[in-house]
Amino acid sequence: MTEPAATLPAYDRAALTPGIVHIGLGNFHRAHQAVYLDDLFALGESHDWAIIGAGVRAPDAAMREALKAQDYLSTVIELDPSGRRARRVGSMIDFVPVEAGNGPLIAALSRPEIRIVSLTVTEGGYFMDSAGRFDATATEIRADAANPEAPGTAFGAILAALKARRAAGIPAFTVMSCDNLPGNGHVTRQVVVGLAKLFDPELASWVEANVAFPNGMVDRITPATGERERAMARAFGLDDPVPVTCEPFRQWVLEDHFPAGRPALEKVGVIFTEHVHAYETMKIRILNGGHAIIAYPGGLMDIDLVHEDMAEPLVSAFLDKVEREEIIPIVPPVPDTDLNAYYAIIRERFSNPEVADTVRRLCLDGSNRQPKFIVLSIRDNLARGVVPKGLILESALWARYCAGVTDSGAVIAPNDPNWDALTARAKAAKDDPAAWLAMSEVYGDLGQNPDVVSAFTEALNALYARGARAVITEYLAS
Structure with missing residues (x-):
């Protein structure tokens, strides 16, 4: 069955400039945060908040190659029982090379125009123990603490970039978790500060005083991609190896705590509240x-x-x-x-x-x-x-x-x-x-x-x- 053509971005992508680095380009991010920003850009708003993609794992490198081949566009197919709808989401304009030691990622995070670093690294990717405390004994955390200039985790890269920004007199970015965790901002703060305390207590104190970690709630059911989903993309005339399918429903609730600024997401349905x-x-x-x-x-x-x-x-x-x-x-x-x-x-x-x-x-x-x-x-x-x-x-x-x-x-x-x-x-x-x-x-x-x-x-x-x-x-x- 051939579906109607996919909707294309309703704005000039060449005019976008980056304001966000997002670490963890899985299906959920591309069907959620990236879609909200795509909608916002279509209103002619916040064009200085485009996304640079990033990752710290081997599968992220494969995702980068797939998306780079299609100019970083993502196919998002909404699975409405009344009829499927496809769109090409254009809110991401680049993807950092994935390398051991995360040098390219640290360089991207150090850029002055990057004011938000967002994360989807899965619920289990935050190095928390069974009591809900930062696990300083985790192997990857200990490796980052021993070699903070060439870290292996997203949190180590964030700290290396914050250290570089502090040295250069560049204000700190906001760190925004988009993972499905209770108190995800508080959790992220624990991990970043906890890791810093292991190798640079002064940096840890600076992070506590200068970096915002807003809490947020995210929601959208987004199945894994397989041949069924690739066939759906082909039905819309798109040969995309990594399409995303999702339900029509979506929700995003955020604390409005962004000292370095933020896109006007309230204009596309994001709820800003102190009651996250x-x-x-x-x-x-x-x-x-x-x-x-x-x-x-x-x-x-x-x-x-x-x-x-x-x-x-x-x-x-x-x-x-x-x-x-x-x-x-x-x-x-x-x-x-x-x-x-x-x-x-x-x-x-x-x-x-x-x-x-x-x-x-x-x-x-x-x-x-x-x-x-x-x-x-x-x-x-x-x-x-x-x-x-x-x-x-x-x-x-x-x-x-x-x-x-x-x-x-x-x-x-x-x-x-x-x-x-x-x-x-x-x-x-x-x-x-x-x-x-x-x-x-x-x-x-x-x-x-x-x-x-x-x-x-x-x-x-x-x-x-x-x-x-x-x-x-x-x-x-x-």
Whole structure:
């Protein structure tokens, strides 16, 4: 099927000048921040805020070559059930060469016109320990501290550039995380300052006094790119090896803390507020928590795609019951937002068949996601005197999934950075469910809570004895 032609940038790209270096040119950035800026440039606004792309990993070099071949344009295809729409996003005008020691990146970050450095380096890329503190013992961090002039991490490059700017009398840039982390600005500040303290305490003090790290909440479902997505691009007449597909919905909420200036993003729908944490809590608990709730039942039932998962009545009803009884009641108020209406939008987004997001992607990296998306909600329920049996069942479903086989006996391929350790622990938990809750890096002290241990033990034993379908059916009837 041939689609209508893709929309081209509605501005003169040759007239753009850079103001942002973005590190981590994955699909999410190109469907989110880059799109907002593309819209803003089309209004004739902020043309001195174009993006220079950058990266510090080998895959970033491959992305650079692919984008350079098409003049740094990105194909973004919105997957609306009423019809797909493609656009060529032109807000990035260059991409720094990816080299060991990050010399080209440090040089780009040192340029006076660069006033914002933004990041999408994934939730697990911030070198934080299980207690939410900067991990000064991480191998890459120790390497940067020993060789700060030729760092291997994005944070080391940021510090090398800040040091150069300070020496040259150039004001500091703002560092803006666009990753899905609670308090992402606070986290980024911890990492940058923590690394600086390891090799230059004076620089660390200067960073604390001069560099802004605004918190932000970002949201847009953006599947991985494969042959399906490349075929979609070809249907629009575009031979693009790295197209991006995404849902129509997008949201960006930011603290307005940009001492070096910023683009006028409020003109294209970005919300600037001092209440980022409220939006962030809503999104992490209702959306990300909701993803986890549907992920592991779907995985154990051999369901491949998220919209098919939502079409399974048991999974859909499980999501509804847990969200309405155990999540929405603990989410604090959000300015100008009806939480039930927000949840209705989430259900619609999860059910979008065009996105074709995979259950496996939702199941990925539970060891990193569960503490943020599920365990916090368990704690908040306990604090209000409620034992959240639905959320605890979700955690038991995760444990059962990590045993490595579905209810039908199909093998589950490794799906977590700690998969081998999780699988070993899951097998031990079949006979001793409390062994799973003993993972303090995930559960903290919840493994000592008798109500949690009792509910988890009952749920996991039932999952092994009767399977996910039967256990969820019993939960829904309770």
